[in-house]
Amino acid sequence: MNKPANAPLPASLLEQLARWDTPTICNAMEIVAPERRLIGYTTKPLVCPFPTLPPMVGYARTVSIRSVVKSGLPAAEQGKRRLEYYEYVGTGYGPRIAVIQDIDGPDVGYGAFWGEVQSNVHKALGCLGVVTDGSIRDIDQWADGFQALAGSVGPSHAWVHAESFGGEVRVAGMTVRSDDLIHADRHGAIVIPTDVAPKLPEACELCARREAPILEIARSKEFSLEKLKDALKRSAEIH
Numbered sequence: 001m002n003k004p005a006n007a008p009l010p011a012s013l014l015e016q017l018a019r020w021d022t023p024t025i026c027n028a029m030e031i032v033a034p035e036r037r038l039i040g041y042t043t044k045p046l047v048c049p050f051p052t053l054p055p056m057v058g059y060a061r062t063v064s065i066r067s068v069v070k071s072g073l074p075a076a077e078q079g080k081r082r083l084e085y086y087e088y089v090g091t092g093y094g095p096r097i098a099v100i101q102d103i104d105g106p107d108v109g110y111g112a113f114w115g116e117v118q119s120n121v122h123k124a125l126g127c128l129g130v131v132t133d134g135s136i137r138d139i140d141q142w143a144d145g146f147q148a149l150a151g152s153v154g155p156s157h158a159w160v161h162a163e164s165f166g167g168e169v170r171v172a173g174m175t176v177r178s179d180d181l182i183h184a185d186r187h188g189a190i191v192i193p194t195d196v197a198p199k200l201p202e203a204c205e206l207c208a209r210r211e212a213p214i215l216e217i218a219r220s221k222e223f224s225l226e227k228l229k230d231a232l233k234r235s236a237e238i239h
Contacts, residue, residue: 008093009181009197014057016201017192021055022185025192028203033196042188043173046131046149049139053147055185056128058095061088062169062178064103065134067111067160078161085162090125092179098127099176099189101169102134102151109135109151111158116141119148131182131189133171134160149184210235 017025022041030037063085071078089098102108114130115138122130122143129147130136135154142148151172166178174189176182181192192200213231217223 008059009194013197013201014095017183017197018055018057020201020204022183022187022190024204024207025183025200026190027207028200029190029192029196031203031206032199033193036193039175041174041190042131042149042171044133046133046151046172046188047136047153048147048149048186049136049142049153050147051186053129053145053185055183056095056097056147057181057183058097058128059093060099060176060178060180060182060191061092061096061127061165062167062176063098063100063165064163064167064169065100065113065160066104066163067102067113067134067158068104068107070159071161081162085165086121086125088165089122089127094126096125096127097182097184098122098130098132099169099171099180099182100130100132100134101171102132103163108133109154111135111156111160112137112154113157113160113162114148114150115157116143119143119146122146129184131171131174131184147184149186149189206238210238213238 026041073081100113104110112135114136120143123146131149133151135152136148136150137154168177176191181194181197183190183192213234217227217231
């Protein structure tokens, strides 16, 4: 899997990556890192309450949560851990994306870690959004512009609390480590190895050029099977 970056990538590169949707990033990844064709991205459906928000690109802040049982820590220790968690989320390379695994097994999503409060707090801490297999709530009161991909939507937070943070998590089939670079939009999310990231904008452009002749004929009133065959041939010749 991707190793944490030794230094943040240029902001201009993150901006370039954010111009493309996540499916296009996945297509481009097949060109520059074909060995990752079956790994590194979400493979299970997630709820996106804000589908019109643009793609987000940021460094992962990884967390595991539980909600069906109380935290076993005393109140004072719980408060200390919460501050340590916020310090973790609010420091390091930015922008950041919270990636949260619900470890309640068959009861995953029982209680929502995310709602009006956490979305606003995490936005203030420098996060662009969250990717979680747990549940979220307070959709109408959610922080403006803060993206969410979640396993479900529910009404209660139950006993939800962070069990650990900063380690490896697995969310909707995607394994993520702290500081991994994440690209996400309404379709899902993908981990981008930092050594591959600089190659992706050009690969995305190549994907778009290859698709152009096929889409042009497919959308044309003059469409025919013979013209489609010709478009496919021209597409294959684009490098």
